[in-house]
Amino acid sequence: xxxxxxxxxxxxxxxxxxxxxxxxxxxxxxxxxxxxxxxxxxxxxxxxxxxxxxxxxxxxxxxxxxxxxxxxxxxxxxxxxxxxxxxxxxxxxxxxxxxxxxxxxxxxxxxxxxxxxxxxxxxxxxxxxxxxxxxxxxxxxxxxxxxxxxxxxxxxxxxxxxxxxxxxxxxxxxxxxxxxxxxxxxxxxxxxxxxxxxxxxxxxxxxxxxxxxxxxxxxxxxxxxxxxxxxxxxxxxxxxxxxxxxxxxxxxxxxxxxxxxxxxxxxxxxxxxxxxxx
Amino acid sequence: xxxxxxxxxxxxxxxxxxxxxxxxxxxxxxxxxxxxxxxxxxxxxxxxxxxxxxxxxxxxxxxxxxxxxxxxxxxxxxxxxxxxxxxxxxxxxxxxxxxxxxxxxxxxxxxxxxxxxxxxxxxxxxxxxxxxxxxxxxxxxxxxxxxxxxxxxxxxxxxxxxxxxxxxxxxxxxxxxxxxxxxxxxxxxxxxxxxxxxxxxxxxxxxxxxxxxxxxxxxxxxxxxxxxxxxxxxxxxxxxxxxxxxxxxxxxxxxxxxxxxxxxxxxxxxxxxxxxxxxxxxxxxxxxxxxxxxxxxxxxxxxxxxxxxxxxxxxxxxxxxxxxxxxxxxxxxxxxxxxxxxxxxxxxxxxxxxxxxxxxxxxxxxxxxxxxxxxxxxxxxxxxxxxxx
Amino acid sequence: xxxxxxxxxxxxxxxxxxxxxxxxxxxxxxxxxxxxxxxxxxxxxxxxxxxxxxxxxxxxxxxxxxxxxxxxxxxxxxxxxxxxxxxxxxxxxxxxxxxxxxxxxxxxxxxxxxxxxxxxxxxxxxxxxxxxxxxxxxxxxxxxxxxxxxxxxxxxxxxxxxxxxxxxxxxxxxxxxxxxxxxxxxxxxxxxxxxxxxxxxxxxxxxxxxxxxxxxxxxxxxxxxxxxxxxxxxxxxxxxxxxxxxxxxxxxxxxxxxxxxxxxxxxxxxxxxxxxxxxxxxxxxxxxxxxxxxxxxxxxxxxxxxxxxxxx
Numbered sequence: 001x002x003x004x005x006x007x008x009x010x011x012x013x014x015x016x017x018x019x020x021x022x023x024x025x026x027x028x029x030x031x032x033x034x035x036x037x038x039x040x041x042x043x044x045x046x047x048x049x050x051x052x053x054x055x056x057x058x059x060x061x062x063x064x065x066x067x068x069x070x071x072x073x074x075x076x077x078x079x080x081x082x083x084x085x086x087x088x089x090x091x092x093x094x095x096x097x098x099x100x101x102x103x104x105x106x107x108x109x110x111x112x113x114x115x116x117x118x119x120x121x122x123x124x125x126x127x128x129x130x131x132x133x134x135x136x137x138x139x140x141x142x143x144x145x146x147x148x149x150x151x152x153x154x155x156x157x158x159x160x161x162x163x164x165x166x167x168x169x170x171x172x173x174x175x176x177x178x179x180x181x182x183x184x185x186x187x188x189x190x191x192x193x194x195x196x197x198x199x200x201x202x203x204x205x206x207x208x209x210x211x212x213x214x215x216x217x218x219x220x221x222x223x224x225x226x227x228x229x230x231x232x233x234x235x236x237x238x239x240x241x242x243x244x245x246x247x248x249x250x251x252x253x254x255x256x257x258x259x260x261x262x263x264x265x266x267x268x269x270x271x272x273x274x275x276x277x278x
Numbered sequence: 279x280x281x282x283x284x285x286x287x288x289x290x291x292x293x294x295x296x297x298x299x300x301x302x303x304x305x306x307x308x309x310x311x312x313x314x315x316x317x318x319x320x321x322x323x324x325x326x327x328x329x330x331x332x333x334x335x336x337x338x339x340x341x342x343x344x345x346x347x348x349x350x351x352x353x354x355x356x357x358x359x360x361x362x363x364x365x366x367x368x369x370x371x372x373x374x375x376x377x378x379x380x381x382x383x384x385x386x387x388x389x390x391x392x393x394x395x396x397x398x399x400x401x402x403x404x405x406x407x408x409x410x411x412x413x414x415x416x417x418x419x420x421x422x423x424x425x426x427x428x429x430x431x432x433x434x435x436x437x438x439x440x441x442x443x444x445x446x447x448x449x450x451x452x453x454x455x456x457x458x459x460x461x462x463x464x465x466x467x468x469x470x471x472x473x474x475x476x477x478x479x480x481x482x483x484x485x486x487x488x489x490x491x492x493x494x495x496x497x498x499x500x501x502x503x504x505x506x507x508x509x510x511x512x513x514x515x516x517x518x519x520x521x522x523x524x525x526x527x528x529x530x531x532x533x534x535x536x537x538x539x540x541x542x543x544x545x546x547x548x549x550x551x552x553x554x555x556x557x558x559x560x561x562x563x564x565x566x567x568x569x570x571x572x573x574x575x576x577x578x579x580x581x582x583x584x585x586x587x588x589x590x591x592x593x594x595x596x597x598x599x600x601x602x603x604x605x606x607x608x609x610x611x612x613x614x615x616x617x618x619x620x621x622x623x624x625x626x627x628x629x630x631x632x633x634x635x636x637x638x639x640x641x642x643x644x645x646x647x648x649x650x651x652x653x654x655x656x657x658x659x660x661x662x663x664x665x666x667x
Numbered sequence: 668x669x670x671x672x673x674x675x676x677x678x679x680x681x682x683x684x685x686x687x688x689x690x691x692x693x694x695x696x697x698x699x700x701x702x703x704x705x706x707x708x709x710x711x712x713x714x715x716x717x718x719x720x721x722x723x724x725x726x727x728x729x730x731x732x733x734x735x736x737x738x739x740x741x742x743x744x745x746x747x748x749x750x751x752x753x754x755x756x757x758x759x760x761x762x763x764x765x766x767x768x769x770x771x772x773x774x775x776x777x778x779x780x781x782x783x784x785x786x787x788x789x790x791x792x793x794x795x796x797x798x799x800x801x802x803x804x805x806x807x808x809x810x811x812x813x814x815x816x817x818x819x820x821x822x823x824x825x826x827x828x829x830x831x832x833x834x835x836x837x838x839x840x841x842x843x844x845x846x847x848x849x850x851x852x853x854x855x856x857x858x859x860x861x862x863x864x865x866x867x868x869x870x871x872x873x874x875x876x877x878x879x880x881x882x883x884x885x886x887x888x889x890x891x892x893x894x895x896x897x898x899x900x901x902x903x904x905x906x907x908x909x910x911x912x913x914x915x916x917x918x919x920x921x922x923x924x925x926x927x928x929x930x931x932x933x934x935x936x937x938x939x940x941x942x943x944x945x946x947x948x949x950x951x952x953x954x955x956x957x958x959x960x961x962x963x964x965x966x967x968x969x970x971x972x973x974x975x976x977x978x979x
Contacts, residue, residue, distance in 0.1 A: 026862070
């Protein structure tokens, strides 16, 4: 018995210590990015200023003055929010139908939806540019960005929601039906409250994916609807290698979403199951 | 430029929206917009490779300016490079050639010299003498990052100076010629032995940072680099030569053009006229935030005659000489227009494919012969696919 | 309304939207893949307008199959995705088990661990390849230089010096080289997606049957055999899900490839398509069709893996 308690005592210190070390290693690059953003461009590449330097906010003031950070940031917020909202509006009824009234094609439809996400964006870049610009005339509009972000995330949204809805006992929904509740009532009064955790974490994950999308947002916009991804594209290779400036722009682009993630991490941890928990 | 142009907006009431993108993404964006009939951009920033081809394809509008613009003041090399059949399609915002920039203190300490149009052997000997990796100094910093406008810009000039060319008279690729083999072997040897680690990832931006950290003995790159260099001991030399009529210096310009179909074509034209005028050079030189050290060079002969410019730009004479000696015209050796590129629509595709092979040879993933054989095969496939033969 | 039509109506908007999103570009791609179509050509200007008179049959497909990097790109696509999957699942399992028990500061550890998942891919790539991995100016270069300096200093010591004289001078690794660029991509993407695996495994672990474990402990089963015999089977489904979601995302990696080495050594199918797109739309479209086929093969594979339990 003595050995067991000893080893577990050791384990009580060792395992948490290891967890802490791994967590710090994983976080280090982000720390380094933020840290570098307070260095001048010249100091950022000098070994003698690796850890000790005079911090400066110049990179940030420069960014907001010269690169119109807020315009990009506001576009990111608008497009990501609305895309998430629309994806849920379209996705909740679809997932509801698939979960509670599955047909023999439901599985195939779900898989087909997911497979649309694997289509290589580069292959359809040119048709998409032509279509949106010359035929539909919606190139570089918020509408287009929202639509595209919504569509590329819709399969994941439906799939996630489907897996949550499946956890809900069918009888609860059936009971509603017996009481003569309309379908809309079922969704609004029974399903959504019951699956609220799942819906919230789906929304969160979708928002993250929308915010971080770069291929389409950069290539289907110029000015009006350009998001933070475009700001990064414009700054990642200027004349010279300005680590300080690059770090500041990068920090400013990822900070909102990382902070949002921190605040909602409990929600994410609780809800991100993809139906994996039985 | 954005800041200087604030005055333009104040004067004319024309508001300007700027889109800045990484070079590769910029090309992709501008190409897909222009090729689908334009409309997104009123003014595009393109290079000397694209300008004549896009002009020929009718993608961009011909540019004609008033007498005050003094188009004859534009350096002939730039004007020709941006024209197709005598019509100007893009106005140069800045132009450049390439030259050797080296640290005089290091060459003196090592007891070597680098002369104008020196031989490659001497250049290599100087790089070897300055090379001191233990103290973080590398003999030669050269481009190695794969890209037709990156490593291939420099590599092509080396090949040119060895007497080679991309294509023969029938436009068949000639990448396995003795000249290419000699040039690439030399390049891999020089940069592999006396270059900084990770050279296969370095292009202009990366090397500029290295050079300003005092890590490079010499750097052969765009003349414009000289205006960004901070070390006081920088000296310049005209690009090396291997005994051929053509030296190892390139010719390039970033230029502004108006896509056909731009709804604001007149305003765009007027802005270009202003932004590439003599007055613009004065505006930058006299601007409190910029000054004469930041004026765009390589475009107008008159810039080089301005005393204030001469006073701050120590590299001006060397740059002018390099631009004037660049030879873009087609010759017996190379049947196409362009120094470090060929002014044909397929070149970016060929250049990209070869660039990756040369980068593989540089990092030792392939031998030079293997890389060139693969390059030749790829280039041959692209050219025959494009209908050249 | 009958029981059957209503569900159909409810899922119709989603199905129609996705159908349009898939079919319109796909049919254009299919059309372009059978004709000669280039953005610009001075030799054959007639190829610059898409038209049936430039019909080419399977010519583009043949050209792409023979192209220099086609098979290399397919191989790379699969290699990069598989490596990332293996790393993230193994690391994710280990970390999830590690932080499953409560300990001081677990909340903070969790926050730190999941943070990389929120970072934009382009920022991730720029951060890693420049600020961390650059062999001269990045942390790697600075660290290697520092270590070499320390060793150099130690060489002068009387007895120890002999020992340190045996040490080599360390060379920094260039992660933009043809030989290493795929590993750089794998490393940075695995860094970003391991937190995702951790998140999913963590949730599943919390639902694990503790009484089973206690019984196993009483039977004298070692922690390792408990992990293998109880925890891993319990996590089979979450593992399948992690594999599936990640395959979907990583098959279309693009920004990381571009930023690390522009496809030199790490080119995958989307990047090859991107290269063709610069001029040869016909070839890009044919490659796109191949990519669709590859995606469907993998989708069928994934369907077998998770599809069955999906409907249970």
